[in-house]
Amino acid sequence: MIFKFLKPVHLLLLILLLVSLQAHANLTIRITQGSDQATPIAVVPFAWQGSGALPEDVGRILADNLERTGLFAPVPRENLVSLPSRGSEVIYRDWRLLNANYLVIGSIQEQDGRLRIAYELFDVISQERILGETVTARPEQLRSRAHFISDRIYEKLTDQKGIFSTRLAYVTAEQLDGRAEYRYRLHISDADGQRSRTILTSREPILSPDWSPDGSKLAYVSFERGRPAIFIQEVATGERYQLTNFRGLNSSPAWSPDGTRLAMTLSRDGSPEIYIYHLEQRRLTRVTHHYAIDTEPSWSPDGKNLIFTSSRSGGPQIYKVNLQSGQIKRVSFEGNYNARARYSPDGSEVFMIHRESGGGLFSVAALNMETGRLRTLTTSPLDESPSVAPNGSMVVYALMQDDQGILGVVSTDGRIRYELPAERGDVREPAWSPFLN
Amino acid sequence: MDLMKYSKPFALAAILALVAGCGGGAATQPGDEDEVTADEVHVSDDAEAAAAGDEDAARAEAMEDEAAARDAVQRPEVMTIYFDFDKSNIRSEFYDDLNAHAAYLQANPDARVVLEGHTDERGTREYNMALGERRGNSVQRYLSLQGVSGDQMEVVSYGEERPVVRNAQTREDHAKNRRVEFIY
Numbered sequence: 001m002i003f004k005f006l007k008p009v010h011l012l013l014l015i016l017l018l019v020s021l022q023a024h025a026n027l028t029i030r031i032t033q034g035s036d037q038a039t040p041i042a043v044v045p046f047a048w049q050g051s052g053a054l055p056e057d058v059g060r061i062l063a064d065n066l067e068r069t070g071l072f073a074p075v076p077r078e079n080l081v082s083l084p085s086r087g088s089e090v091i092y093r094d095w096r097l098l099n100a101n102y103l104v105i106g107s108i109q110e111q112d113g114r115l116r117i118a119y120e121l122f123d124v125i126s127q128e129r130i131l132g133e134t135v136t137a138r139p140e141q142l143r144s145r146a147h148f149i150s151d152r153i154y155e156k157l158t159d160q161k162g163i164f165s166t167r168l169a170y171v172t173a174e175q176l177d178g179r180a181e182y183r184y185r186l187h188i189s190d191a192d193g194q195r196s197r198t199i200l201t202s203r204e205p206i207l208s209p210d211w212s213p214d215g216s217k218l219a220y221v222s223f224e225r226g227r228p229a230i231f232i233q234e235v236a237t238g239e240r241y242q243l244t245n246f247r248g249l250n251s252s253p254a255w256s257p258d259g260t261r262l263a264m265t266l267s268r269d270g271s272p273e274i275y276i277y278h279l280e281q282r283r284l285t286r287v288t289h290h291y292a293i294d295t296e297p298s299w300s301p302d303g304k305n306l307i308f309t310s311s312r313s314g315g316p317q318i319y320k321v322n323l324q325s326g327q328i329k330r331v332s333f334e335g336n337y338n339a340r341a342r343y344s345p346d347g348s349e350v351f352m353i354h355r356e357s358g359g360g361l362f363s364v365a366a367l368n369m370e371t372g373r374l375r376t377l378t379t380s381p382l383d384e385s386p387s388v389a390p391n392g393s394m395v396v397y398a399l400m401q402d403d404q405g406i407l408g409v410v411s412t413d414g415r416i417r418y419e420l421p422a423e424r425g426d427v428r429e430p431a432w433s434p435f436l437n
Numbered sequence: 438m439d440l441m442k443y444s445k446p447f448a449l450a451a452i453l454a455l456v457a458g459c460g461g462g463a464a465t466q467p468g469d470e471d472e473v474t475a476d477e478v479h480v481s482d483d484a485e486a487a488a489a490g491d492e493d494a495a496r497a498e499a500m501e502d503e504a505a506a507r508d509a510v511q512r513p514e515v516m517t518i519y520f521d522f523d524k525s526n527i528r529s530e531f532y533d534d535l536n537a538h539a540a541y542l543q544a545n546p547d548a549r550v551v552l553e554g555h556t557d558e559r560g561t562r563e564y565n566m567a568l569g570e571r572r573g574n575s576v577q578r579y580l581s582l583q584g585v586s587g588d589q590m591e592v593v594s595y596g597e598e599r600p601v602v603r604n605a606q607t608r609e610d611h612a613k614n615r616r617v618e619f620i621y
Contacts, residue, residue: 205598207562227593228566249570249594252563265567271574272567293567309564315523316564337523340561353561362559384561403604429562 027193027420035415038073042100047085050110061146070416174425219253263297510544513537525571539583551620554594557611569594
């Protein structure tokens with residue numbers, strides 16, 4: 001395992017390999033751009049009182065999680081001068097000398113086959129204990145608890161909900177040895193790419209996974225029957241059914257914020273149009289009426305509007321439709337290719353694929369819905385499929401690197417960027433889950 | 438069909454060479470009028486590439502002979518036509534090929550064809566799914582106007598999911614991916 005901590009001044013080439021203890025399908029993590037404004041935090045390895053070795057290094061998971069937000073710079077372990085595991089052992093002066101603004105300590109005790117995890121968070125400057133809690137877990141739940149504790153610490157320090165207990169859905173495409181044949185797989189992993197599991201395998205393309213707002217289901221497009229069709233699958237049970245089988249396109253499923261409807265693209269009436277499928281009534285409402293391409297719908301958080309991609313002005317641009325009035329308004333004007341927009345959770349911005357006029361890069365960009373101001377967040381040439389984390393802090397997207405499709409994550413302020421490559425095959429079509437707890 | 442579905446670059450080049458032999462114009466090269474002037478891309482490059490291997494040359498020649506012997510109701514050899522970036526309109530150099538398919542389908546009412554629409558790998562996947570379908574629909578509409586029955590044709594778009602050239606880097610390679618394939 002290679003591990004180097006972020007040096008505040010250096011923005012490049014930090015390699016963080018979380019070697020997988022599980023199957024090869026896990027994604028590894030490489031931080032490619034760090035932040036020089038991150039707040040130093042010391043995370044002391046958790047003391048362990050029990051038999052045998054622990055399956056997870058909780059302190060390490062906390063430090064890695066906090067580092068990946070771009071807001072925190074964990075103090076390298078080798079620089080820790082003491083290893084307190086209880087509040088009474090903390091000497092604030094030691095931590096001030098390390099320039100740590102915050103300190104996390106903890107211990108794990110074995111009790112009747114269960115683990116008792118105690119952790120505390122200190123503000124070194126004000127010399128206060130600002131958070132302390134004990135949680136229990138079965139040994140196999142240790143990683144989930146580490147993510148839970150990360151969420152608690154993050155929320156305490158930023159007043160924003162953490163996303164460490166969320167998940168990613170993504171698709172891999174792997175060429176079979178020496179054959180012009182591929183295996184497509186739909187996976188779900190933790191937000192850090194670990195604990196990946198395959199929930200669907202197919203010889204035909206799978207795309208556009210989208211989480212139901214309660215995180216219990218995924219809608220996606222599968223070509224398994226030779227044509228694109230929309231399926232819905234229960235994440236917990238794997239149970240699935242085909243929702244649509246219209247002539248032509250059946251694509252771009254997007255759950256409404258209340259989970260009762262799916263926006264989608266169908267070409268059953270001629271050209272690709274946006275429709276809304278009412279899941280309970282099994283009724284279809286048509287939203288757009290234009291001979292151009294209309295596709296890639298995304299709901300505003302209040303459920304009142306959809307944004308979508310349309311070629312009605314020539315090339316693809318982002319439009320907004322008010323679902324009550326039916327009024328349609330163009331919202332993207334900069335650049336000659338703007339597509340697949342997704343709302344930020346507060347509705348203030350949309351994240352989309354953007355190409356400058358005359359430029360060659362397809363980048364992830366944020367468009368402010370009030371001011372119309374555009375910020376480009378990535379610099380790779382062929383970015384796709386941006387999906388926003390439920391707290392609005394990060395965007396996961398697909399990119400090509402050295403002829404391999406991988407996932408990238410960039411903070412919405414552009415400060416930190418990291419990559420999640422798979423060991424084999426192309427990774428694509430990421431979808432960040434909603435909050436799951 | 439399998440040849441076309443997963444056609445290797447040389448096979449495609451051979452077909453292009455054949456088309457060049459028949460049509461005699463640079464216009465049969467899958468081009469990119471948005472980004473390339475006609476002068477920058479010549480079909481001869483591909484024809485030469487095809488001729489580089491004796492086998493390929495022989496294949497191209499064989500296909501050319503077949504083409505010469507072709508009569509209107511035989512299944513046309515040209516199974517793929519190409520499009521410009523983000524466009525679905527049919528380029529005029531492909532009218533002859535489409536007319537040949539129309540004649541074949543009308544002479545063989547039992548024949549069925551799937552028009553597979555494809556795009557290059559740039560841009561977003563769902564937009565490309567729609568764009569691929571528009572390309573297929575353009576072909577279907579053209580064939581309908583020539584009198585082909587709607588029952589004989591079906592459009593399926595794969596968007597950018599099934600490129601001929603994976604991880605294409607050059608304009609020429611992108612151009613080879615922007616296509617409609619006739620699958621009989």
